[in-house]
Every structure is written in structure tokens, then in C-alpha cells.
Amino acid sequence: MPEHPRAGGRLLDVSTDPFVADERGWTPVNPRLATGRRVVSISIAALVTALLVVTLVVGGYPELGFIALMVGLGAGLWMWWLIGRQVRAIGYAERDDDLLVVSGILFRRLVLVPYGRMQLVDVRRGPLERYLGLATVQLHTAAATTDATIPGLPPDVAGRLRDQLAALGEQRSAGL
């Protein structure tokens, strides 16, 4: 699997950016995740736009309908581009003692979970995820605020990650 030198696909200054990868790099998630998310958000956008356009045209305002169509198209394109960036911004790194998950473009976040603190590792597969051949791995600690979720993993990678994390968690002691 190719390793991306950084999340987000942009060059960032190492000295001031807290979200750069260390020497091992971020493992990116599968780009099919972007496909899934695009399908969902663009179909919602398309539905809303279609309803709006039909209402406006039937109601006798074809010009407004045209504007709405253009706005809808623009929003769709923007979402297409944004989702691509968002998915590219997600990355994780399995280090010796902890797991790192990075995500977000505008509001960026990096979650560090020491293996010894993991209480539970979940693997989830929704209907769309199953269709796309993807899975989501979520880590739970005793803190409710821990939000370490890695979406868009191929099932075999997700399973391997879960087993590995569980083993590491056990090894690094458990408890509260």
C-alpha cells in the first residue's frame, strides 16, 4: 500500500503544522469511501434541487428554476471536490505505543490513543459500505470524548487492524 507523505495532499510547513506525519507517514483510507459519501450527499442535493426546480417551473417562475438548477449543480460540484479532499485528509498511523488518526480540512484533528487504554474495538459495515467493500473501525476508551474512528477500510484491513489493536491492547494491560 503506498504511503502518503502527508494528509490533505498539500505541502505544509513541518515546524508549524501539528498534523504532519512522522517518518512512517499516514496510511490513507480507501478512495472508494469518497465514492460512497459522494453518492449519498449528491443524491440528497439532487433530490432537493429537483424538487425546487419542478416547484418553481410549475409555479410559473422558469427563470428562478433555472437559477436554482445552476446553484444545485454548483453545490454538487463543490461537494464532489470537498468530499474528495476530506477523504484524502483522513489517515492513520500504527505506532509502537499508540494509534494516531488524523482528519478534517477546515477543522483539523489528530487523535492519539495509547494501546493500553483501548477498551473495545468495533468494526462496522453499513449497507452502502458493504456494497462498496468497506468497513469502519472505531476505538473506544473509558472516555466518552475519545473519537477515534477510521472509516473507509477494506474489510480484510479492518479485521487485521481490529485483531492487532485488540492484541496490543491486551498486551499493554487493560482496566480503567
Place this chain on the structure above:
Amino acid sequence: MTPPRRTHPVTPLVTGVRAAPVLIIGIFVVGDGAATDIFGGLGTSAVITLILLAVGLYSYIAWTRLEFFYDDDGDLRITSGLLVRNERRVQLSRLQSVDVTQPLLARLFGLAELRPDVAGASAEGTTLRYLSLDDAQQLRAELLARAAGMRSREGAAVSTAPEQVLVQVPPPHLLASLILQPGTVVLVLLIPAVVAVAGVAGVWELGITGILLLAAPITVVGGQFLKYFGFTVAQSPDGLRLRFGLTSHRSQTVPPGRVQAVRIERPLMWKPWGWVRVVVNVAGTAGGSEGEERPSVVLPVAPLPVARAVLHRVLPGVDPFAVELHPAPVAARWRAPLQYKNLGVGSTSSVFVTRRGWLVPRWDVVPHARTQSVRVVQGPWQRRLGLASVHVDSTPGPVSIVALHQQADRARTIGQEQARRAGLARRLGGPGQPESATLPPDDQSADDARFW
């Protein structure tokens, strides 16, 4: 299995007294028409008598059906239910604390309810109501002793662990501290302003509204005053014991080693008196509707040296004020102009400390061994200023730890260091071990004024 025991014989009377008025009012107000139809021939007093009889009978049968005993594993079992039998098991190995509370009505009869708090279980089914206060305290001592692995021989009385009173909050102090909170002060100051505006503009309705606004702070301050009245902190072998409340008396135990994080706050108006408040996160107290019943406030108000002594009991050997804090960079002024001066982060070999807040400056402390995970976050405005915040996740509770607006390049280092220390402390501490169950040596009151 031990022979089953029952709650106090007066219980049906109390539960009946509690339920009857509601039923009577319900039937006469809500179901007025139906009640007259059904009981048409009977007089009002006859209907009330009937209801009282029914309630009394129900309460009595419910009382006879509720029994508790220790099963063969040594866990507490509670069976109850009229038609559907419920059997609940309180797994003592997972017991976090036992609360003895005295709601107003129970108090009139000298009774108390006992609520064992078990990790991940709701308190509703396991609350024993009502026991006499002595029985409740004895049962609590017994449960805690059993939980601590000291199996008592059947029948042998277990004495309530001896306790040593550390702090008693005088009611005038409590009242003063509650009035001197930013929320109360702002509201009280707002009212003359509203009244004055009303007077100038000649809108008398507004003036009345302003005066009515006074009800809000009075309710809040009054409620808190009743809740924390007579707050007593005592040290006992099974942990720090808290007792408080005027109308509804509560008693909570904070077992040693269960404290996950501590917050010390000092509202601006308390500064001249050197008062602080101490709040904690305790493990196994995951929110829920009973959230407020869990220990959270360990000390509603106290002078700093006293608070420190208590702090030494909940986090042995930790003095957050002795930790050198790294201030936020100047750029943080543009992101958080008000609390900028109070921002700071630091750590010692055992704890991570952050400072923030403007009207209520606070110190948040989390031991490395209690750090669950770490988050580094950055919003767009922070990025422009070269800042980032580091959150340290603790178990659910009132205390949240965040190093706000640190220099972006340092933030990653702070986060990574903290995650590393969390893992390290874990491995050294061993699984599930309380950090130190022994009492610390008597508190030294050196360098009190360090940050005050």
C-alpha cells in the same frame, strides 16, 4: 446464601404517603368525569378512603415482596415485584460507591435510602428504600467492606469505618460563595439596569419584569444552598466521605484511586477571600438521569490551604499549583482575548495540568495513569494564528482537560508526550490498581500563595 432481609417496616407507610396525594389529585382532577361516573354513589371521602386503602395494600404487598440477601458468590441480590418477579444482582467486585441519601419525606420518619453504584448499571433497580439510617449506614459499610474483599462472617456486625472529619463548610461561607458567582452577580447587576431603563422610558411593565428577574438568581442560589448545606468532608478507610444537604441529605463516598481528574476553580469574585472549589471525575459514574447523585463536587467552597489538604486525599502527592505552567503564545490574544492571560499547560512526573477561564479561572488536573486519549485540534482561525489546542480525554464527568491555544508546533509535542506518558504510567501502575490507597502524610502548607 444469607437469609433474606427486608427493608424497614415503616416503608409501606412512607411509599404510600408519597404516592397517595398524586393518585387522589390525579383521579379528581384529570379523571373527574370518570371518577364521578364510577364512584357516583360514593361520597368524596369514601373515594379517598378507598384509594388510601388500595395504595396502602399495594405498598404493603410490595414491601413484603422486596427482599435482599447475599448470594453464594457473595454478591448482593435484590428481589422485588408483585406480579413480575425482578431479581437484581449487585456485583460487588464492580461496586464503585454506595450513596446513603435522606429525601425529605424519609427524613421525617428517620429513614434513608441506599443506592449502590455499580459500573455500567442503572441505579433504579438496585436502590433500597427505605432502611433506618443506622441500618443503611451499616449496610453500606458492609457492602464496601465486602467489596474490598474483607468477607465478614455472617451475622457479625460490621462497624461503620471510623472517620475523621477534615472540613466542614460553614453555611455563611457557602451562601456568600454562591452569591459571589459570576452568573448571580451579573443577573443582580442587570436588574437595576432594567428597572432604570424602564423608569426612564416609562414602561412600567418592563420594570416589573426586571424585578421578577430577581427570582432567577434567588432560585439558583437558594437551590444550591439547600443542596450543599452543611457540606462535610471526612476521611474514612473506604475513601473520602461527603455529606451534605438540608432538605435532602446525601452521603457519598469517593473511593481512593477512583478519581480520574480534578478541577479547581476560583471565580473572580472569590479571589479576595482566597476561596476555591474542587470538582472531580469519578470512574463508573457515566451520566444518566442520576448523574447529579454521583460525587462530583468534593468541596463547594474552601480557603486554598484547606482545599489543598482535601486535594492531597483525592490525588495523593499532587500539588497542581507547584506545576510550572507554560503560557499561551501572544498570538492567542487574538483568539481568546479574555482568558488569554489565564491560559497555560504543564506537567509533572505524575499529572498533566491545564489552566484556563476568565470569570472562573480553573486548573484541570489529570494523572498520566488516568489519561484515556489525547486530541490535537485546530480551527481555521487558530491556524491563521499558528495555534492549536490539546484535549486530554478523561472518563465522563464535569472535569474536561484542554490546553487551549498553544503554539501549533508545540501542540503536537504536548499531545504526543502525553500519550506516551499515559501508556508508560499504565504499564508501571499495573492493571486497575489504585494509585495509592494509603493516606498521605499530613499536609504541608508551604508556598500557598504561589498562584494566588
